[in-house]
Amino acid sequence: MDAFSRYSPSIRQYIYQNGWNQLRAIQAAAGDAIFNTDENVLLSASTASGKTEAAFFPIITFMQEDPPTSIGCLYIAPLKALINDQFIRLNDICEESGIPVWHWHGDVSQSRKKKMMKDPSGILQITPESLEAMLLHRHSQIPHLFGDLRFVVIDEIHSFLRGDRGGQALCLIERLSRLAGVNPRRIGLSATIGDTQIVGEYLSAGSGRGTVIPRIQSGGMEWRLSMQHFFTNGAQANEKSAKENKGIDAPESPTDIAPKNADPGIGYIFEHTRGHKCFVFSNSREECEVVTATLRQYCDVKHERDRFLIHHGNLSVSYRESAEDVMKQDDSLVTVCTTSTLELGIDIGRLERAFQIDAPFTVSSFLQRMGRTGRRNAPSEMWFVIREDHAEARALLPETIPWKLLQGIALIQLYLEERWVEPPRTGRLPYSLLYHQTMSTLASGGEMTPAELASRVLSLNYFGNITADDFRVLLHHLISTDHLQQTENGGLILGLAGERIVNNFKFYAVFQENEEYSVRWDSEELGTIVKPPPLNDKIAIAGRVWVVEEVDHNSHVVYCHPVKGIVPAYFGDEPGDIHTKILERMHLLLQQDQIYPYLLKNAVARLTQARDIAARSFLDKKPLIPLGGKMYCLFPWLGSYAFLALERFLRIKCGPVLGLKGFDSKRPYYIQFTMNVSERDFYRVMEEEINKDIDPMTLLYPKEVAVFDKYDDILPEDLTRKGFAMGVLDVKEMKQRVIGWLDNT
Template identity: 45%
Template sequence: MSRDVFSRLAPFIRDYIYRNNWSELRPVQVEACRVIFDTPNHLLLSSGTASGKTEAAFLPVLTLMMDDPPASIGVLYIAPLKALINDQFLRLDDLLKEAGIPVWHWHGDVPPTHKQRLLRNPSGVLQITPESLESMLINKSRDLVRLFGDLRFVIIDEVHAFMGTDRGIQVQCQLERLKRFLRGTPRRIGLSATLGDYSLAEAWLAAGTNIPVSTPKVSMGNQKIRLSVEHFYEPEEPEEKEKKPGTRGQEAAELPPASEAAAASAATSAAASAATSAAASAAATTETAADADSATEPVSLTASACWEYLYARTLDRKCILFTNMREEAETAIATLRQLAALRGTPDIYHVHHGSVSASFREAAEADMKTAPGPVTVGATVSLEMGIDIGRLERILQLDAPNSVSSFLQRLGRSGRRGNPSEMWFVCREERPSGLPLLPYQIPWRLLQVIAIIELYLKERWVEPPVRVNYPLNMLYHQTMSILAGAGEMQPASLGQQVLGMEAFCQISPEDYRELLHTLLAADHLQLTEERGLILGLEGEKIVNNHHFYAVFPEEEEYTVVAESKQIGKIEVPPPVGERITLAGRNWEVMDLDFKQKMVFTRPVKGKIKTYWQGGGLRIAGRVVEGVREVLLSERDYPYLGPGAAKRLQEARFVSRNSDLAQHQVLPLGGKTLCLLPWLGTLDYHALMLLLRKFCTPVFDIRSIGGQAPYFILVRMGEGSGEDLLKHLQQVLMDVPDLQPLLSDEEAMEIKRSIEYRTPKFDRFIPMSLHRKSVMQDYIDLAALSRSVMSWSCASGEVGS
């Protein structure tokens, strides 16, 4: 332990360290203390999950608070999840109960009596969500000086979850608005386990201040990582087989004989050679997860080989099974629960995502923490955050994660208390019937897994945050929020405050004036006789609804109830008699109340069916480039299981024999073209727009489809692939600015194809600004042009 740093901590903190038998301060804690004690800078802490970041932030901050107690709330802690606040509240309360420094938490589930005590005696540490802070800025505007006047520190947890999002812009705006009520500028501390380019995170953290940011480079030592990737063909359901087109969604790889497949599946548990990768700041040893696996039950060759594999690997561990969508988590857990019932093993399964009721989520978290035996929780992003769920032994991922950042967050949930981080990937692919079209012969999800792993192991690359130039959703929200808190403002004063915030520095006064005129016409705003602005009647309806505080899109949801207990929520109301899956169990719909949006059910056994709509996924261009590199490479990856290794070799064989990775335009025969743009999701959809708008009338294009962001299939009535490419290149040379040519519907279609949900307040924004935001934030015409100009078309038909 660094005696110098330890001796500078407050006595009650030193006592706490001794009582809890800490042998030393961790490196991140030592470095944080040095920055907070010896510099006036903001602090950005980026280190692995369970590395002690939270304590690193609070130990020096609380020491300074003891030395010089603030006259108001001294520390504002902002977190993205209520569960994270509750978790940290208990940890801090234990630390501070003998020091006389109160810890307050404030969100929708906190009792009013607790909030009233804080309002009477503002002091100590306040833990809050952005939504509750927004409410406070509007409804407690007269108390803000008393509550926050002597604020010293702002701690933002899970910084990566805010950056590049509307909630992140909301937090930045809130901190800038708070400055008007403070005596000084509080120092900011950002915490994250997943950051790539530190300079971007530092700029985000310091926005609106002139204070530099210190980011200590903390070595985590030699971290051991266990990885395994396996591939399975999925059998078709009979009804799916009947209605599926013969060339869509299928993979062309010769299936091995049953005996060979059985041997390959069972061999996944055998030991494999280790791979070692060194990083600039920390070494990480990578080995196949199968090296440490004790599950030797052979995989069945029945219709559920993938699920048998997952069942065997979750049977004796505490695991999280991550999926990319809620319906996949539901399907996975319901299937594993059915397998357990067939095998006579205990029901150890839970589901954890935003549509499952809080009681079910809390039961899953409690089981993970306290159950003596194995537990498996199917989850989405809800468990990526640093909620303490005890000693987690294994992470599994169904199909490819959407980003390197997500991979790292999920991997970091295991490997605590000195154990290696361990993650098993299971990639699925539909079993082919016949010979599919060329792009369907490539296992894109498997390649994406490998690309994501390699980008981190070899380059330590993580997606940079998205810079939004025209955050119109937030422009509306903050305009209404500021005016609601102030009551009345002159238009010039309102514009100066709003456009003076860092988030809106790219918005021109003319564009803001257009927004205000639109809101006046819609009665969201009104002009007083003194020419001041106040909320209009329609604006009051929106702002006075508690849903206004949240900036993420709301889903129209129906509450599912069984025996008076809330199970969770679904988006689409099913008909009476239908069976649905929620919280990993099956329910039969007995009755519907459309007015109250209630679905009454009873528990049943039966077929799995989910009721949520899908959403858009963003995959970075660098990840897609990584997929191409994997396809072109001859390298073997030691973490691949037999099925995955074989499937990779088949894909490479197809690629070599078709020039798939050499040309971007491939004639498939019969006037069908395959375009392989090797671009990220944003550029992929921009390219689709150009094809529809400028190429369809010229070449009598009959259909455009594909799989974002990997390939586009074009069925032409006239012309050749070479003709199409030349025309597309000419369009990009002739149209330097697409905005004047973009229709309202085309602009909104681009946003719909990329956003998971339509931004909440988009419907109040004039279309002229929408078109401008699409060109600013969704289409990079210059980058797309540079890419397309280098494309080539295969000289002959590559076939199917």
């Protein structure tokens, strides 16, 4: 029986009402996997391919045929905005089925939550943080809420693959399943998965089931892709007027439309968003604020209406939702400047173009942002805008390389050539998450013996690399620091220090948060910032500039009023990690002579310049390049974590013999230093050291405690050091790279 025939009458009616003539490939394949097996299912298909319907049509059919006596399906998503969007969508699907759809996060009213608690049924949509809070505060009600749970759907599963948040989600699913006495099937959804087998194993971890990964025959992709390069001022790389570029992507001369010394890259975006519905993606909230404010300045200069909105995680709910609502209007011709907050699958209707400022850190992020456009049968369209300052006349070699241009091209080519996307991060020692789940388990379950606590926590699949001895060390430390307290009976309960952490709402999240201040103007809440400036200084938020009138440090509130201008913003953003595969492809670009069709004239000229520089300096052929005198630069072409290991290997193992000084690292692109030996001696010393057994713990500096994850500063120092050395520093990949150099010298 085909999937359509197997659907319930209400689902078939929904399909008829929407005028569908046939099921999409993903829906037919998902129907077969969900209806005809008892396994977990991973559905990977392009954005707007119908993955949500593919998963929920069979789930709703099962729930109609045999109604569950509790919540029957749990839907976990990374963003509240995505949940809100899918809540409307699922309600439309379930309207005729009689299956209620609930959503649960911080913005949902208490009355709505109480109604669900009274009669748990249907589908519940939730974030990992809200699920953590539910397990913590409603522990005794979990069997009532989820005693007949059949499915867990994890949307945008790729966003959970490379950090503690994904580990938290898996731990929560296991804890909930044990408490409720169920073993629900898991269904993962994503548009950006590379190695589906590895992600399938991740999805199934701890479930006792395998994962079915339907092979979906997809049609050819149609992309409209361009990449342009701009020096922020002065002559451009092709030494010709930008007006000479022909075709859809040709920029106007920004000097015609903006004040003197304006950034031509922003002028390019300003011109080509006019009359279109667009996103402008930045890689940080700071950059997003500056770009928005600059684009609004262009509007002032041109006497045009302000057509730019802003959306990022530090803005208030009202600002974010206003931008989302405007974008959902089909006739809206506005542009939203955003970060990753609008990267995921919120339906904003037909978005014509996405602009990407510089290069994102991952192929996954590029694909997600690209996939925001081209809905409703139009091709996906992304315009990369790469900006860099002119290198000074006396700049050294590494400063003359257009790193962001190379990175952007590498991301695109890796996907076009190999369909490669970043895999899950494995081999970590997640001690920070171990602390978090230990405290949550104890807070929710009450007093436990150390053995009982260990059996509940260490048996969670995500902690498979952590030993009983490590856990014993953790417990002793937490008792000594009053995070835990031992009772007269030998049991464990929360200590006073532990209660202060667990009882704070910020405990629910395992990602690092900065100390934030709410920013207000009259009755409006604008968003949050970190480290507020002194009175009368200026801050940037919501795409505008504000003067600080008052700072209430007790309540963490900044009061301000608006003024014109542009100032830098700071939200505590950290750069993302970059995979070695991307750096290797960047290196290969310098060795090739191919020009890709999406590169516009400025970008072609700048890439050609970079290749010429690389050839003249032998950068394309060897890693160590002399810069003059005793100064050298090492180009490892390694990802962030192997690069970190190499930095430490050079400093700690090789540095004393080589006499390394002036060590300056621009991670993960190059390392600059002076040394007292020749190139030959450099490689000789490296060979001597790399052939020894390298204990990652010896790559830590004396008394160093590397705080990498949220609760690392609470852990015993020995575990924090071990977690960083063994779980973060990629010594294996670093050794392979160094040995490869030695084989070729």
